[in-house]
Amino acid sequence: MLDALGYISENWKQILQLTGYHIGIVATSSAIAIGIALPTGIFVTRPGWRQHASSIIAIGNTFQTVPTLAVIGLASAGLSIFDAGIGWWPAILALVVYSILPILTNTISGIEQIPQSTMRAGKGMGMTDQQILTKIELPLAFPVILAGIRTAVVINIGTAALAAAIGADCLGTLIFQGISTGNTQILLAGAIPTAILAVIIDLIFGIIERFNLRPQRH
Amino acid sequence: MEFLKESFAKDEIQKHPNSPITTHHLLMIELKSISKSYENQQVIKNLSISFPPNQISVLIGPSGCGKTTTLEMINGLVKPNGGEIIIDGKNLAATDLISLRRQIGYVIQEIGLFPHYNIYDNIALVPRLLKWEENRIKGRIDELMNLVNLTAEQLAKYPAQLSGGQQQRVGVARALAADPKYLLMDEPFGALDPINRSRLQDEFLRIQKKLRKTVVFVTHDMDEALKLGDRIAIMKSGELIQFDTPLNLMQNPGNDFVKEFIGAHRMLKSLQIMRIADLPKNLFQSPEKNYKYEEGALTFNSDLQSALEMLLTKSTSQPVFDNDKKLAGLLTLDQLRTFLK
Numbered sequence: 001m002l003d004a005l006g007y008i009s010e011n012w013k014q015i016l017q018l019t020g021y022h023i024g025i026v027a028t029s030s031a032i033a034i035g036i037a038l039p040t041g042i043f044v045t046r047p048g049w050r051q052h053a054s055s056i057i058a059i060g061n062t063f064q065t066v067p068t069l070a071v072i073g074l075a076s077a078g079l080s081i082f083d084a085g086i087g088w089w090p091a092i093l094a095l096v097v098y099s100i101l102p103i104l105t106n107t108i109s110g111i112e113q114i115p116q117s118t119m120r121a122g123k124g125m126g127m128t129d130q131q132i133l134t135k136i137e138l139p140l141a142f143p144v145i146l147a148g149i150r151t152a153v154v155i156n157i158g159t160a161a162l163a164a165a166i167g168a169d170c171l172g173t174l175i176f177q178g179i180s181t182g183n184t185q186i187l188l189a190g191a192i193p194t195a196i197l198a199v200i201i202d203l204i205f206g207i208i209e210r211f212n213l214r215p216q217r218h
Numbered sequence: 219m220e221f222l223k224e225s226f227a228k229d230e231i232q233k234h235p236n237s238p239i240t241t242h243h244l245l246m247i248e249l250k251s252i253s254k255s256y257e258n259q260q261v262i263k264n265l266s267i268s269f270p271p272n273q274i275s276v277l278i279g280p281s282g283c284g285k286t287t288t289l290e291m292i293n294g295l296v297k298p299n300g301g302e303i304i305i306d307g308k309n310l311a312a313t314d315l316i317s318l319r320r321q322i323g324y325v326i327q328e329i330g331l332f333p334h335y336n337i338y339d340n341i342a343l344v345p346r347l348l349k350w351e352e353n354r355i356k357g358r359i360d361e362l363m364n365l366v367n368l369t370a371e372q373l374a375k376y377p378a379q380l381s382g383g384q385q386q387r388v389g390v391a392r393a394l395a396a397d398p399k400y401l402l403m404d405e406p407f408g409a410l411d412p413i414n415r416s417r418l419q420d421e422f423l424r425i426q427k428k429l430r431k432t433v434v435f436v437t438h439d440m441d442e443a444l445k446l447g448d449r450i451a452i453m454k455s456g457e458l459i460q461f462d463t464p465l466n467l468m469q470n471p472g473n474d475f476v477k478e479f480i481g482a483h484r485m486l487k488s489l490q491i492m493r494i495a496d497l498p499k500n501l502f503q504s505p506e507k508n509y510k511y512e513e514g515a516l517t518f519n520s521d522l523q524s525a526l527e528m529l530l531t532k533s534t535s536q537p538v539f540d541n542d543k544k545l546a547g548l549l550t551l552d553q554l555r556t557f558l559k
Contacts, residue, residue, distance in 0.1 A: 121330025124293055124402075125344050125392075126319035139334050 004188035011189065015174070019193050022170040025088065025163060026156045029095035033152060037100045038145070041107025042133065053108050060101035068159050071097055076166040091163030091170075098159060099152035106148025110141030143209060150205040157198040161190070171197075245271035245306065245399055245432050247292055252301035254287060254456075261287050262298070263456040269449075272430040275461075276447035278437055279479075283453040285436045289402050292434060293322050305400070320344055323393030323431070327405040329385050331377040337388050338373040344396040362391040365425055383414035390422065394429070401433045408437070419445055440480060444468075444487055452476055464491050485558065489523040494538055494549070497522075501557055502538060502547025509537035509545050516549065517541065529554060 008015055044053045066074070075094035076085045084090065114137060122132045138145075164172030171194045178187025247269040254262040262284045269275040277285040290296040291303060294315040303310040305318070331340050338359060345355045363370060366387040377385055386406060393401060407415040407422075419442060426433065437443055443450050444464045451461040452475075460472040468488040471477040480487070495518035509515075516525055516538045528536050534551040 115328065115330070117326060117328030117330040118332060120295070121324065121326060121328075122332070124290075124295055124319060124324035124326070126316050126321075126347055127343075128316055131347070136332060 004185045004192065007185040008189050008192070015171075015189055015193060018169060018171050018173055018190070019197065021168075022157070022160055022172075022194070022197065025091055025095065025160045025168060025170055026153060029092045029160075030099055030149070030153050030156055032092065032096045033099035033103055034149060036096070037103035037148075038107055041104050041111070041145075042137075045108055045111040045137075053112075057101075057105055057108065060104050063097050064101045068094075068098065069162055069165070072159075072162055072166055086167040088168050090166050091160065091168035094163065095156050095159060099156055102151040102155075103145070103148045106144050106151075107141065110144030110148075111137050113144065114140045146205070146209060150202065150209075153205070154198055154202050157194065157201060161194050246304075247400065247432060247434065248304040249288070249291070250302050250304065252288075252291065252298045252303065254284075254291070254296065254298050261456050262291075265301070265456070265458055267451060267458055267461055269432060269434050271432045273448035274426060274433040274435055274446050276435045276437060276443040276450045277453060278440065278443045278450060279453035279459075281438065282455070284456040285438075285453050286404055288453070289404055289434055289436050292400075292402055293319050293324060320347055320396060321398050321400070323396075323398040323401040325386075325389050325393045325401070325403040325406040327408045329377075329382075329389045329409075331385060331388060331392070333377055336374055336376050337368075337380070340377065340388060341392045341395050343392060348396055350396075358395060358397075359391075362394060365394070365428075366391045367421060381414075382410055383418060386410065386418060387421075390418075390425070394425075394431075399432060401431045403433065403435045405437055406435075407442070408439070415442075422446065441487075444491060452479055464488075465496070486523070489526060490521055492522045494518050494520050494522065494525060497549075497557060499547075501553050502549060503535075503553070505537060505545060505548050511539050511543040511545075515539055517543070518546070522554070525549060526551075526554065 040056065043049060044056050063071075072091065072094040075097070076090040079085050079090045079093060118136060118140070119132055122136050127135065160168075160170055161172030161175055164170055164176045171190045174186050174190025175194070176190075178184060178190060249265055249267050252262055252265040253260065261282075265284070265288065267288075277288055279285050287296055291298050292305070292310075294310060294313075305313070310318070332343075335343075341359050341362060342355050345358060350358075359373070360370070363373065368384065368387050368391070372380065372384065377388070380388065386409075389406065393403075407418050410418060423446060435443075435446060437446075447464055449461060449463055450467055452459045452467070454475060460467060460476050462470075462472075465488060467476060468480055468491070471480060494516060516528060516536050518538070518541055525536070529549070529551040535548050536550075538546045538549050540546045
């Protein structure tokens with residue numbers, strides 16, 4: 001353990017760089033996943049589409065069932081058609097596929113848990129559909145959507161390490177390097193920052209969620 | 219129903235002595251041959267009814283009779299399959315529903331306050347939709363808090379911090395915020411405990427006396443209907459059975475269904491509603507001596523229930539005073555009994 005700390009302090013520049021790449025992969029894939037899942041979740045909760053919500057969730061569930069490493073492999077194989085099977089982009093693709101589901105399901109259930117009466121009151125008082133979405137549905141669903149994003153991002157931090165297997169530079173690079181050379185110091189130099197990163201990001205989300213809490217009945 | 223039209227026309231002529239009779243459309247909500255079905259089920263059958271201006275009209279009937287559907291058609295939440303709805307002389311089908319709804323106050327049983335808005339922002343909703351200036355909104359909200367018996371400290375609280383009764387007071391204030399001409403109320407007090415319900419009913423009557431909105435009120439509670447309604451519409455399976463004043467409903471129920479629906483103790487309920495002023499004047503005897511008005515004495519404004527109570531517990535003949543506290547005559551137990559028979 002102490003040896004590992006020694007390795008980290010000697011190679012901190014490289015580790016910092018890999019941490020930066022790691023964060024980059026997670027941030028990019030999470031942003032794309034939010035960009036896909038949030039509008040989809042809003043769309044399928046519109047009147048006339050509600051009955052399709054369950055089939056959309058089923059599709060997301062199927063993606064989630066595929067083992068992580070398999071998704072990464074498939075993404076790499078898929079993108080290799082375009083000569084981009086190695087590195088950053090297949091890793092992003094795999095992580096996006098993997099993070100859509102928690103954000104999508106939480107967006108749908110966050111909107112559906114709002115009492116119909118609240119929406120009926122809003123509509124009956126002359127709010128437009130768009131006002132109902134932006135002033136009632138999204139603010140009230142926000143804590144649930146945020147919890148979905150939190151789950152997706154935290155899982156992503158761990159999963160992103162696996163992306164080293166297809167040549168994406170990240171903290172996983174050190175882990176794989178450590179495993180293949182039997183060097184525990186290098187392994188821990190990748191594993192410890194990954195774990196710390198996951199904990200810190202989770203804490204940050206926790207703080208955001210607490211700020212968002214409304215006063216409840218005392 | 220004939221008398222209804224007459225008294226209506228009379229009212230309006232008095233209010234607009236120089237205008238032609240057609241102005242009676244003003245502030246009125248008219249439903250003409252409305253029908254509505256969901257899939258194969260017809261929930262409203264050829265319903266025609268005119269809710270008179272400045273009055274509380276109550277829709278009542280067993281569950282599934284179409285009373286809430288009727289109410290929700292007035293602000294366009296539900297669209298009829300046939301017939302037309304005329305509000306303020308304008309056909310609803312040709313009206314912009316969004317701006318119409320901002321002119322119709324809406325109160326529902328579930329209250330439907332926005333949990334993420336504090337009380338101030340909840341009440342300010344419609345004025346803000348109408349782009350009122352913030353100063354004007356603030357003044358209006360101060361006024362409303364007074365009207366619905368809430369304190370200024372409660373404005374910063376969130377709905378979950380208030381009791382059910384307080385929340386519905388906010389609900390009523392929110393509906394009245396932009397000073398709408400109409401008020402639609404869907405069992406607004408139905409979820410409250412009996413004490414709070416009766417208190418809010420009293421407060422609502424007091425408010426209505428001042429504001430004189432055109433109110434359509436849905437309830438399944440006959441006592442509430444009799445207490446609040448200037449007119450009561452009894453519905454059954456999507457049809458209007460009778461639309462009449464509470465007193466007429468009790469004294470001349472149109473059929474057995476109405477009779478049964480008004481229920482037991484009809485006589486006692488009608489005693490609560492009728493006032494001495496409603497009695498024929500020839501019922502009073504001329505007094506043999508000059509009575510002086512005292513606190514608690516019967517006046518034209520007293521209801522028959524308190525009259526009967528005094529006749530039973532004090533003396534079988536009681537002096538009655540007119541609204542200027544001048545002696546109008548003597549009322550005896552025998553005569554009241556003759557009248558009630």
